Amino acid sequence: MFHTDCPARDMVDHVTSRWGVWVLISLRRNDLRFFELRESIHGISEKMLAQTLRVLVQDGLVWRKVEPTTPPQVTYGLTDFGREVGEPLTELFDRITHRLSADTAPGT
Known part of the structure; x- marks a missing residue:
């Protein structure tokens, strides 16, 4: 399962890469054109995007x-598989941001 030739290992690497997570999270609500996606992910270069x-x-995500x-206008969106894979990433992101905002609330 953890063999270097395992296709699932490559996909996990892609999804959890520095920018892969942010692309999946950014596309969770709407399909976006390339420039909109670039603007939604601060710090990513056009080349890396x-x-x-x-x-x-x-x-296939x-x-x-x-x-x-x-x-040309290029639009990107999540496939059904991409939504399935991105859902736990979005939940993780939402939990972290909720916790951070609770930690910075007055009286904490």
Whole structure:
């Protein structure tokens, strides 16, 4: 199961990469165009976003739609599998942010 040739291991690496988690969380509510996704994830470069999206699309977690306009409009969203995988990440993120906001509330 933890063998280096295990495809699940590669996918877990992609999902839990520095930017993979944030892409899945950012797409949890809405499909986003490339620039919207980049703006929603502070600190990510265009190059890293493109690489992360490419891998997540190959893994079947994210879909990609290109509109034949000039310049092309590219929209990304979660596949059913991506929603399934992203759900616990979103829950984890929500729990952490809830806890942090409770810890910084007056009287704590």
